[in-house]
Amino acid sequence: MKFYRSHILIGIDNTSLEAGVKEIEAALRTELDKNNLSDEINILETGSFGYFGTGVSMMVYPEQTTYVDVKVEDIPEIVEEHFLKGRKVSRLILNTNLLKKYNFNYKRRIVLDNSGKIDPENIEEYIGLGGYEAWEKALINLKPEEIVNEVKASGLRGRGGAGFPTGLKWSFTAPIKAEQKLVVINADEGEPGTFKDRLIMEGDPHKLLEGLMIACYAVGATKAYIYIRGEYKLCIERLEKAIAQAKEYGILGENIFNSGFDLDIMIKIGAGAYICGEETALIESMEGNRGEPRSKPPFPGVKGAWELPTVVNNVETIANVPAIIKNGAAWFTEHGVEGCTGTKVYTMMGDVNLPGLCEVDMGTPLRTIIDQYSGGMKDDRKFKGALVGGAAGVFLSDKLLDVKMDYNSLEEYAAVLGSGAILVMNDDVDMVEMLWSVIRFFRHEACGKCSPCTKGNEVLYTLVSKFRNGEGCEEDLDQMIEISQAMLDASFCPLGQSLIMPVKSAIENFREDFLMKIK
Amino acid sequence: MKTLADLKKIREKAQQEMKLRSSNTRIKIVIGMGTSGIATGAREVMKTIMDEVASRQLSDVIVTQTGEKGLSSMEPVVDIIEEGKPTITYGNMTAEKARKMMAEHVVNGKLVNDYVVAQN
Amino acid sequence: MYKQIFNKYSPEKENLIYILHEIQDNHPQQYISEDAVTEVSEYINVPRAHIYGVLTFYTMFSTKPRGKNIIRLCESPPCFLKGSENILKKLRETLDLGLNKTTKDGMFTLELCACLGVCGNAPVMMINEDVYGNLTEDKIDTIINKIKGEAK
Numbered sequence: 001m002k003f004y005r006s007h008i009l010i011g012i013d014n015t016s017l018e019a020g021v022k023e024i025e026a027a028l029r030t031e032l033d034k035n036n037l038s039d040e041i042n043i044l045e046t047g048s049f050g051y052f053g054t055g056v057s058m059m060v061y062p063e064q065t066t067y068v069d070v071k072v073e074d075i076p077e078i079v080e081e082h083f084l085k086g087r088k089v090s091r092l093i094l095n096t097n098l099l100k101k102y103n104f105n106y107k108r109r110i111v112l113d114n115s116g117k118i119d120p121e122n123i124e125e126y127i128g129l130g131g132y133e134a135w136e137k138a139l140i141n142l143k144p145e146e147i148v149n150e151v152k153a154s155g156l157r158g159r160g161g162a163g164f165p166t167g168l169k170w171s172f173t174a175p176i177k178a179e180q181k182l183v184v185i186n187a188d189e190g191e192p193g194t195f196k197d198r199l200i201m202e203g204d205p206h207k208l209l210e211g212l213m214i215a216c217y218a219v220g221a222t223k224a225y226i227y228i229r230g231e232y233k234l235c236i237e238r239l240e241k242a243i244a245q246a247k248e249y250g251i252l253g254e255n256i257f258n259s260g261f262d263l264d265i266m267i268k269i270g271a272g273a274y275i276c277g278e279e280t281a282l283i284e285s286m287e288g289n290r291g292e293p294r295s296k297p298p299f300p301g302v303k304g305a306w307e308l309p310t311v312v313n314n315v316e317t318i319a320n321v322p323a324i325i326k327n328g329a330a331w332f333t334e335h336g337v338e339g340c341t342g343t344k345v346y347t348m349m350g351d352v353n354l355p356g357l358c359e360v361d362m363g364t365p366l367r368t369i370i371d372q373y374s375g376g377m378k379d380d381r382k383f384k385g386a387l388v389g390g391a392a393g394v395f396l397s398d399k400l401l402d403v404k405m406d407y408n409s410l411e412e413y414a415a416v417l418g419s420g421a422i423l424v425m426n427d428d429v430d431m432v433e434m435l436w437s438v439i440r441f442f443r444h445e446a447c448g449k450c451s452p453c454t455k456g457n458e459v460l461y462t463l464v465s466k467f468r469n470g471e472g473c474e475e476d477l478d479q480m481i482e483i484s485q486a487m488l489d490a491s492f493c494p495l496g497q498s499l500i501m502p503v504k505s506a507i508e509n510f511r512e513d514f515l516m517k518i519k
Numbered sequence: 520m521k522t523l524a525d526l527k528k529i530r531e532k533a534q535q536e537m538k539l540r541s542s543n544t545r546i547k548i549v550i551g552m553g554t555s556g557i558a559t560g561a562r563e564v565m566k567t568i569m570d571e572v573a574s575r576q577l578s579d580v581i582v583t584q585t586g587e588k589g590l591s592s593m594e595p596v597v598d599i600i601e602e603g604k605p606t607i608t609y610g611n612m613t614a615e616k617a618r619k620m621m622a623e624h625v626v627n628g629k630l631v632n633d634y635v636v637a638q639n
Numbered sequence: 640m641y642k643q644i645f646n647k648y649s650p651e652k653e654n655l656i657y658i659l660h661e662i663q664d665n666h667p668q669q670y671i672s673e674d675a676v677t678e679v680s681e682y683i684n685v686p687r688a689h690i691y692g693v694l695t696f697y698t699m700f701s702t703k704p705r706g707k708n709i710i711r712l713c714e715s716p717p718c719f720l721k722g723s724e725n726i727l728k729k730l731r732e733t734l735d736l737g738l739n740k741t742t743k744d745g746m747f748t749l750e751l752c753a754c755l756g757v758c759g760n761a762p763v764m765m766i767n768e769d770v771y772g773n774l775t776e777d778k779i780d781t782i783i784n785k786i787k788g789e790a791k
Contacts, residue, residue, distance in 0.1 A: 192753065288651075355761075
């Protein structure tokens with residue numbers, strides 16, 4: 001068999017024939033002959049590449065460079081530059097790097113399958129894509145307990161960070177007899193680096209509403225609230241519109257579809273406090289108070305807002321519900337891994353080529369997420385670590401790049417999935433600086449209710465600042481871990497209890513960075 | 520107040536409208552109007568596209584909005600959808616790039632390769 | 640004085656945060672005055688101390704007069720990694736302004752804030768209701784000049 005160093009694929013279809021592909025192919029052969037390259041470079045005809053309106057396209061292998069809209073007069077330049085000098089002719093290149101390195105993954109998406117496609121302000125587009133079919137099915141054909149059981153069977157776990165099974169949560173509140181029960185959506189998305197809930201609310205608000213309606217019917221709540229952080233102006237605006245439209249269409253309101261079921265959904269807004277993401281603090285804030293956490297028990301599911309049984313769920317969690325009810329739990333469990341079913345939305349930031357968002361199956365390793373769904377490392381730099389799960393997350397080293405990303409697998413490595421925020425850092429990043437930034441955040445957001453957290457953050461900030469100023473010593477590192485441990489044991493709520501994760505992981509996984517700062 | 524039968528009709532109607540072939544629409548232009556898009560100038564891009572559609576009197580083109588698809592760093596993002604062809608996504612758009620896209624792609628059916636970031 | 644706002648909300652404590660947001664947004668100096676606190680206290684029948692408690696708890700509220708344009712630069716880890724410190728420095732120089740201070744002409748107040756959830760475009764800031772992303776030092780000049788120009 002003859003060995004060619006390159007193959008040129010030429011797309012033959014109506015468009016290219018019209019644009020004179022045959023003539024161009026002939027010119028290419030002549031030009032290759034002229035440069036004595038015919039033995040090294042093979043020309044193959046192939047079908048359409050699928051691009052359109054681009055005249056004649058050709059793809060060069062093995063480098064996979066696609067030239068589009070090629071004219072006869074471009075041929076000498078292509079041959080000379082690409083095949084003789086090895087330089088690509090950039091003005092003719094179709095920007096395929098991004099196509100190759102980025103995958104939208106729409107086919108596997110569950111919660112963001114419409115976002116980026118439909119007009120979020122038009123309820124009919126949502127309905128046209130099968131929206132509110134699940135709500136119809138739930139209300140007309142299913143009993144509340146059947147819905148709870150279906151969600152239980154799906155294995156759906158809370159996507160806010162803790163990963164508590166959603167069906168189980170509902171099953172605590174559903175049997176309680178009360179004059180009024182509530183479902184509250186926690187849309188106080190404040191974990192640094194997390195913006196998945198914003199994208200759901202902005203891009204597909206009706207999906208959240210539909211899931212919320214089903215949740216209300218399942219647990220017997222006739223009133224629901226969506227608590228949105230005050231900074232998310234567009235989410236507030238789009239959800240207000242969506243609620244108004246749903247009411248206008250009779251999907252929400254009194255005696256929905258003649259079922260006898262009434263439901264009202266209201267929006268509450270925050271005013272800038274990270275702690276309000278904690279469910280009892282959120283409830284306090286909803287009631288018009290300082291957002292300080294309450295002691296548990298009683299849990300909100302039994303005694304929540306205004307002392308009523310209150311189910312609190314995260315936006316992403318609830319956005320999974322319509323698909324589960326529509327397609328069944330068995331369909332849902334085809335996504336993800338055992339014990340952690342479904343997909344997870346990750347927000348990707350830092351030193352990757354394409355920061356943004358991806359929704360992939362639970363259990364997808366970090367390496368795949370970075371390479372396939374975030375365009376790889378920026379400027380091909382070396383991966384040093386990632387802060388996974390937001391500020392209340394863990395600094396992962398490259399040792400965990402191939403670990404499955406799901407609640408259970410990460411737990412084995414004392415790591416967490418948290419909210420799904422992934423901050424990727426290259427080998428230039430100083431972990432002392434990053435930990436300082438994390439602690440600064442917590443120091444600012446400590447609500448002041450309990451002293452282990454308030455005081456602990458203050459001391460941690462002082463210690464980490466010492467390293468920043470080149471004044472730290474090794475004992476300080478041990479002390480930082482000790483203090484975080486004490487905060488875990490003694491703090492009132494998850495805020496103070498979280499510090500152990502970033503502090504311990506940063507110091508243990510990136511100790512070198514701290515030692516370098518010792519005077 | 521709608522009944523289930525009404526909802527079904529709305530669903531069928533909406534499905535029809537989404538198929539471009541059945542309407543008089545040749546091209547659908549979809550602009551990403553999430554916070555990331557707006558933060559990087561999507562309003563300006565949308566305004567430019569609307570102006571172009573109006574001044575060129577393009578009656579077979581509709582302009583609509585959507586949320587984010589995940590390419591935050593490529594915002595503002597604009598999709599061009601034509602029946603039977605792959606959806607082309609333009610990224611990092613500005614008013615100037617939008618004008619060029621309108622003239623070359625929407626009017627003359629020629630991709631502006633430099634701005635294409637994805638095709639699906 | 641706040642009748643129009645009160646008319647929109649029933650006199651219940653659960654509406655407090657909504658009412659405070661609206662009073663602040665409608666005040667040219669974007670803050671909640673002592674008088675406002677008194678009126679709200681009378682309207683929803685909760686002690687002034689409770690309202691101050693709430694006001695000082697949430698970072699979006701201010702009890703001191705501020706500028707017409709409130710700049711809130713994110714200082715959380717994702718923006719920090721992408722150079723928010725340089726942006727802060729640039730803002731301070733451009734506006735000749737300290738943190739949490741207001742320019743003499745009452746045009747700008749400079750504040751830091753926690754994650755705004757637009758991290759794919761870090762570094763990010765908000766000016767009043769608008770978000771600005773992928774910030775560079777050059778962009779700061781353009782944005783500030785544009786706002787100044789619109790004011791004239």
